Amino acid sequence: MTSSGSEAVTGALRLARAATGRDVIVKTIGGYHGAIDVLLVQAGSGATTLGVPDSPGVPASVTANTRLVPYNDLAAAEAALEGAAAIIIEPVAGNMGVVLPEPGYLEGLRAACDRTGALLILDEVITGFRIARGGAQERFGVRADLTCFGKIIGGGLPVGAFGGRADVMAELAPEGPCYQAGTLSGNPLATAAGLAVLCELAAPGVYERLEASGAALEDAIRASGAPVAINRIGSMLTPFFAPGPVRDYASATTADTAAYGAFARELLARGVYPAPSQFECWFTGLTHTDAELAHTRRALAEAAEAIAG
Numbered sequence: 422m423t424s425s426g427s428e429a430v431t432g433a434l435r436l437a438r439a440a441t442g443r444d445v446i447v448k449t450i451g452g453y454h455g456a457i458d459v460l461l462v463q464a465g466s467g468a469t470t471l472g473v474p475d476s477p478g479v480p481a482s483v484t485a486n487t488r489l490v491p492y493n494d495l496a497a498a499e500a501a502l503e504g505a506a507a508i509i510i511e512p513v514a515g516n517m518g519v520v521l522p523e524p525g526y527l528e529g530l531r532a533a534c535d536r537t538g539a540l541l542i543l544d545e546v547i548t549g550f551r552i553a554r555g556g557a558q559e560r561f562g563v564r565a566d567l568t569c570f571g572k573i574i575g576g577g578l579p580v581g582a583f584g585g586r587a588d589v590m591a592e593l594a595p596e597g598p599c600y601q602a603g604t605l606s607g608n609p610l611a612t613a614a615g616l617a618v619l620c621e622l623a624a625p626g627v628y629e630r631l632e633a634s635g636a637a638l639e640d641a642i643r644a645s646g647a648p649v650a651i652n653r654i655g656s657m658l659t660p661f662f663a664p665g666p667v668r669d670y671a672s673a674t675t676a677d678t679a680a681y682g683a684f685a686r687e688l689l690a691r692g693v694y695p696a697p698s699q700f701e702c703w704f705t706g707l708t709h710t711d712a713e714l715a716h717t718r719r720a721l722a723e724a725a726e727a728i729a730g
Contacts, residue, residue: 422582422607426546426571427455429581430509432601433567434459437507437540439599440589447501447508447539449492451670453516454509454544454569458483463670492520492669495529502533507540507567512557515547515702517673518659519652527563534566540589546571546581547702551631552655554622560654575611576618582607627707631656634705637714645721646729647684656705659696673700680728687724693717 423429434446434457448454450463462484488505490497492514502508512527514520534541543565549556550573558564567585574580584590592599621627635656642651642660649660650667661667662677662684681699688695693716696703705714 422580422603422612423601424579424581424603424605424608425455426544426569426581427457428603428606429546429569429571429583430454430460430542430544431457433542433569433583433585434507434509435601436583436589436592436599437542437567439597440592441506441538441540443504443506443539444486445488445505446486447488447490447498447505449510449514449670450489451492451517451673452509452511452514452544454511454546459487460509462487463489491671492517493523493526494669495526495533498530499533502537502539505537505539507542508534509542509544509569511544511547512561512563513548513552513654513657515657516700517670518661518667518676518700519654519657519702520667520669520673521652521654522561523668527557527561531563540566540585542567542569544569546573547657549573550619550622551657551704553628554619574615574618576614578611578614579605580607580611580615621707628655630707631705634709634714638703638705638717641714641718641721644718645725647721647725648680657702659699659702662699683728684724687727688720691720691723693720 423432438444446459448460454460458479461479488501490501498508508530512522531541545556545568549570553559565585566589567583569583571581574582591597594600632655635653635658639651639653639658650663650665651658651660652667662680663675667673676699678699685695685697
């Protein structure tokens, strides 16, 4: 247990290096895994939104053992994994906007890690419990060596966790030599909230409802006539003001962020709160009823008309 997703990722990276005796970490361009020095290179999320994907204050020596590969480029990942400790990846990218793994991509990463001896670290801070109760690993049938979670496991309260294969976790202190600790890790308030959320998510029909509301929101965006490409899985989606399909960071950043901003402001004026950045996810939740979705559909149509001039 940790106090945040960033701490969970930090611990998982340290553990992967300890377990493999290797230093190199592979990450995808546009992947964001917390404000961690070693991964703040070509990062998504707020870093891309603010135009600083490579953060000042991070010495070049810190990222010397970080290898970058494009998302959905299996050949590049296979080559980069030679001699690496691990690859860390969002199984569904959520920090360059929603970008889905192409068929065979996650399975190919699993096979490449098995071949090279590198660990597969899946960052399920966004996908965990959202696209299935077992996260992306349940949905896609691909098992990680290590998995990272964030505030979602505390119902939004400050908490995180990482876990995985028993032989790898055995390297952690006090059983093993790899040190990890935190004063507020797994604090009782956040843990109780997380258990309550997991109980709610075990109720019959929960994920069917989330799938239906996500599909309804996607349909409403398409019906609005806004000039967007939409990527969706379950209850998470992104409408990209982009000229074509979005499959990686390069295509995501072709999006017209000014147009997105105008669209988002029109929605805010109509009582709908979208993600504030083109490179963040939109989510539907269990509290969104038909009434909220109907209101959103009207707002989307009006917003699209307003920005069309």
